[in-house]
Amino acid sequence: MKPVKVGICGLGTVGGGTFNVLKRNAEEIARRAGRSIVVEAIGARRENPDCDTQGTHITADIFEVARNPEIDIIIELIGGYDTALELVMTAIENGKHVVTANKALIAVHGNEIFAAAQKKNVMVAFEAAVAGGIPVIKAIREGLSGNRINWLAGIINGTGNFILTEMRDKGRDFADVLAEAQALGYAEADPTFDVEGIDAAHKLTILASIAFGIPLQFDKAYTEGISNITAADVQYAEELGYRIKHLGISRRTESGIELRVHPTMIPEKALLANVHGVMNAVLVDGDAVGQTMYYGAGAGAEPTASAVIADVVDVVRMLTADRDNRVPHLAFQPGSLSEMPISPVEEVVSGYYLRLTVNERPGVLAKVASILSESEISINAIVQKETHQQQVPVIILTQDVKEKLMNEAIVKIEALADVNEAVTRIRVEHL
Amino acid sequence: MKPVKVGICGLGTVGGGTFNVLKRNAEEIARRAGRSIVVEAIGARRENPDCDTQGTHITADIFEVARNPEIDIIIELIGGYDTALELVMTAIENGKHVVTANKALIAVHGNEIFAAAQKKNVMVAFEAAVAGGIPVIKAIREGLSGNRINWLAGIINGTGNFILTEMRDKGRDFADVLAEAQALGYAEADPTFDVEGIDAAHKLTILASIAFGIPLQFDKAYTEGISNITAADVQYAEELGYRIKHLGISRRTESGIELRVHPTMIPEKALLANVHGVMNAVLVDGDAVGQTMYYGAGAGAEPTASAVIADVVDVVRMLTADRDNRVPHLAFQPGSLSEMPISPVEEVVSGYYLRLTVNERPGVLAKVASILSESEISINAIVQKETHQQQVPVIILTQDVKEKLMNEAIVKIEALADVNEAVTRIRVEHL
Numbered sequence: 001m002k003p004v005k006v007g008i009c010g011l012g013t014v015g016g017g018t019f020n021v022l023k024r025n026a027e028e029i030a031r032r033a034g035r036s037i038v039v040e041a042i043g044a045r046r047e048n049p050d051c052d053t054q055g056t057h058i059t060a061d062i063f064e065v066a067r068n069p070e071i072d073i074i075i076e077l078i079g080g081y082d083t084a085l086e087l088v089m090t091a092i093e094n095g096k097h098v099v100t101a102n103k104a105l106i107a108v109h110g111n112e113i114f115a116a117a118q119k120k121n122v123m124v125a126f127e128a129a130v131a132g133g134i135p136v137i138k139a140i141r142e143g144l145s146g147n148r149i150n151w152l153a154g155i156i157n158g159t160g161n162f163i164l165t166e167m168r169d170k171g172r173d174f175a176d177v178l179a180e181a182q183a184l185g186y187a188e189a190d191p192t193f194d195v196e197g198i199d200a201a202h203k204l205t206i207l208a209s210i211a212f213g214i215p216l217q218f219d220k221a222y223t224e225g226i227s228n229i230t231a232a233d234v235q236y237a238e239e240l241g242y243r244i245k246h247l248g249i250s251r252r253t254e255s256g257i258e259l260r261v262h263p264t265m266i267p268e269k270a271l272l273a274n275v276h277g278v279m280n281a282v283l284v285d286g287d288a289v290g291q292t293m294y295y296g297a298g299a300g301a302e303p304t305a306s307a308v309i310a311d312v313v314d315v316v317r318m319l320t321a322d323r324d325n326r327v328p329h330l331a332f333q334p335g336s337l338s339e340m341p342i343s344p345v346e347e348v349v350s351g352y353y354l355r356l357t358v359n360e361r362p363g364v365l366a367k368v369a370s371i372l373s374e375s376e377i378s379i380n381a382i383v384q385k386e387t388h389q390q391q392v393p394v395i396i397l398t399q400d401v402k403e404k405l406m407n408e409a410i411v412k413i414e415a416l417a418d419v420n421e422a423v424t425r426i427r428v429e430h431l
Numbered sequence: 432m433k434p435v436k437v438g439i440c441g442l443g444t445v446g447g448g449t450f451n452v453l454k455r456n457a458e459e460i461a462r463r464a465g466r467s468i469v470v471e472a473i474g475a476r477r478e479n480p481d482c483d484t485q486g487t488h489i490t491a492d493i494f495e496v497a498r499n500p501e502i503d504i505i506i507e508l509i510g511g512y513d514t515a516l517e518l519v520m521t522a523i524e525n526g527k528h529v530v531t532a533n534k535a536l537i538a539v540h541g542n543e544i545f546a547a548a549q550k551k552n553v554m555v556a557f558e559a560a561v562a563g564g565i566p567v568i569k570a571i572r573e574g575l576s577g578n579r580i581n582w583l584a585g586i587i588n589g590t591g592n593f594i595l596t597e598m599r600d601k602g603r604d605f606a607d608v609l610a611e612a613q614a615l616g617y618a619e620a621d622p623t624f625d626v627e628g629i630d631a632a633h634k635l636t637i638l639a640s641i642a643f644g645i646p647l648q649f650d651k652a653y654t655e656g657i658s659n660i661t662a663a664d665v666q667y668a669e670e671l672g673y674r675i676k677h678l679g680i681s682r683r684t685e686s687g688i689e690l691r692v693h694p695t696m697i698p699e700k701a702l703l704a705n706v707h708g709v710m711n712a713v714l715v716d717g718d719a720v721g722q723t724m725y726y727g728a729g730a731g732a733e734p735t736a737s738a739v740i741a742d743v744v745d746v747v748r749m750l751t752a753d754r755d756n757r758v759p760h761l762a763f764q765p766g767s768l769s770e771m772p773i774s775p776v777e778e779v780v781s782g783y784y785l786r787l788t789v790n791e792r793p794g795v796l797a798k799v800a801s802i803l804s805e806s807e808i809s810i811n812a813i814v815q816k817e818t819h820q821q822q823v824p825v826i827i828l829t830q831d832v833k834e835k836l837m838n839e840a841i842v843k844i845e846a847l848a849d850v851n852e853a854v855t856r857i858r859v860e861h862l
Contacts, residue, residue: 001755021577021718024718025577025579025719028644029576031644031764032572032759032763032767034759127574133717133723134720135570135723138573138574139569139570139574141463142566143558143566143738145464145745146460146738147737148456213462213463271702271705274700287455287456287733288448288452288564288733288736289727289728289738290727290733292564292566292725292728293725293726294723295724295725296720296721296722296723296724297720297721297722302718303720305577305719306577307574307720309577309719310573310574310576310577312577314573314576319756321751321752321756324432325749325750325752326748327748332463333463336461336462336463
């Protein structure tokens, strides 16, 4: 069969990796796909020193690539929102199929992109947008298609997981590890996207849509970062038999879909608790299959390229399929998306780890306990750490409680004269 | 679109689970697939008390189902070799697509089944044949299609993993735990298939084919069971920082493909070492993606049904695709399968754990060490366990060595006058 011609837009880390893997594994890929995949053109402002692009047409004008009549599939790897959106829309307008690794673009503009693609009868594939090289979108969308998904929870930001892993392994503080991660290139100069959970929320938004069949609703995601976690919290969690992970969690409840990214304490024996460093993993609970987990590198040139190329091969396979039989962008047929609302975070039920700083004085613990008791919050453990100072940390582990009730209790606790500083709280999930 | 009509042959554990999940999740599945999946007929010798089959045609003659002109897809869940083969061939002959959970059938007769399917232009899908509900065939075949796979290693028999987990957790002996597993229904009355690694070898044979693009060659698989592992081995492994898992391992080497199932010591921190009880997991190393892992329930009614139904949905999607664009049965195009030989196990390189029973007498350790040294086998650790008996266990951990050299050294060690009983050996992999 005749080769499929692709255009790569963006030749940075992922673009370079994609070019190189397509070239290196050309034969292996053709043995699988039954036809060759040829890079017809590259749109990039500069060369990538890791790539031998000799013999491939390179232009600084990515839109030229998107309009090139020779090209079947546009691979968008420039990142960001505005130009990427314009590029993808131009490609669709020109009847090209699109493969992208851009989580921000899909999470924020996916609904309109998919509608445009539907109209022009082209495919948009985005496996690389979530969890890098792990084929988790394919697993949920196709591999678990017989299930009603109950919930999913994932470590879907490698930078955050690297920081938490280092804090635990070496007893170091957040700021200290972040600086090292930046030096190592694991964290950006502006780490907000990673450490405040925005990147994870982009990915979670996508996972939730394909798991539950709801439109992409990034603006409804609850996002909390890891910058307030101290070395002491990490250690206390450990003493209680837990680990702190920055999880994206989405759960189907009777009243709506939970969509939340926050530091979470999980039992140390849980498989997710043993996913270390920059690795990613997504745990999915389906009504038939039970729990399955998908683990691997969540970022990097070639892991991401692996997902991009798998998408290209998939698109190639579906080129001749009747459009109604293609895998829908969001796993469910566009007309079958559900209107289940995203639940406000106040409705979420979880256990809590609380860390208070109190004056060491008789009766303080009793007052705190009675506030919790009045709010009908059951205490699993309460520990006053010994120090030789006047202010001592108190650690409380609660049973499951609705977030709204916990918020009210915390306001009351913080109002106590002997409680200093804000209460630190970390949600506890037993998964 | 008009519904897809399936026939289920076999209404035991998996057949019953498949019927029930198809019924319970009919709406969710149709929202994804874009059309309904209807059970047109069931072929089964008896009813399943867990299934409400009212309104569905049941016949004791499975071949009637395979020939039913109304049916698009035959789901083979009767298990075993001969009748299953005849059923699948009859279905193919009648132009039906086939979905099966039968690992033995695919591993042993897959090549001829796929050839027949190719000729009749029908699909044969078998996700449920390996690792139950985990979509690992899809992951390797489609999700990692951009990679050259280097190796894979998996816990792919739940019974064996349950036994090893119990031996470790409770310090119990093999025979003892096996009896319990049989009582719990985790192990068959005749446990040979599970504990001797035959079931795992069936699954490994399939995984190796789709990973490396080679024909199915079950007869070349090296198979070693767990019945010789003692509680002491489990404990010594633990003391050395390892765990014993019954792994299926397939690796691409320059001289051929390794295909082997045997007890294996792996570092306790490895994610695979933390897969407990009846759970399954497969670790895959690809040149672009690095390591990814897939975890979940490897057996059971509904987990297996989950994979069966995913296959049905996949077949439905590909019904209208050009046949050359369908996902090939063994991941690689039939004409592109490689002739890489399966390596004899004597060529495999790994570390070794050896347990010797020796007379407590000066110079024994030195003699053993010098035999290993003469074979150029480096020792990582050698420990003589203290007992109050005349015969004491000696534990040796070696560096990587070719199996043939180790075999020769063991023959010499066993010939020593002060070494009693056969040497126990467990391969060590660092994955």
